[in-house]
Amino acid sequence: NAGVTQTPKFRVLKTGQSMTLLCAQDMNHEYMYWYRQDPGMGLRLIHYSVGEGTTAKGEVPDGYNVSRLKKQNFLLGLESAAPSQTSVYFCASSWKTEGQPQHFGDGTRLSIL
């Protein structure tokens, strides 16, 4: 049982380049989330999805787009990468929100030069 799988694990981009981070979960969870984690700060929610075909903005959505075409996949896109987007990105999923823990992938370490 793989749980939540993120690809790639590491990536270096140049300013202005675009890329897509992929998250896949095999737990049949309805809810999926994208966070970023920066030193000295708590995890911050970028976008989330409450089901296939739906997405919503979190706390820090600017510069990112997402899609949830299939229930098991949640994609995070960077349209035009900026150095401020250098971070560790975590995908998570949960069965529902209330009382249910979120399960995290191993993260993608992204550097923007």
Add this chain to the structure above:
Amino acid sequence: GQNIDQPTEMTATEGAIVQINCTYQTSGFNGLFWYQQHAGEAPTFLSYNVLDGLEEKGRFSSFLSRSKGYSYLLLKELQMKDSASYLCAVMDSNYQLIWGAGTKLIIKP
């Protein structure tokens, strides 16, 4: 604004007990979660509190006081593998998790 406060770093001795505190001010409350995160790895779920009181799970216990906006995570019989960051997160009125910056716990032999 919403705020979660935890100590940045704590040090404890192998075999001892340590208490990690978390205070919060959020718009609404729908439960508090504790996660463990080893360096370079994903956060993993430890405990969930939604009612006041103590929840015990083996060597780990978590306490909640909603009236005081306060929780703590208690780790007993510390082992070297407990060296990690411990993240406190509160679910707000919109059912979104608000995360603290984490407490880095260093265990010394």
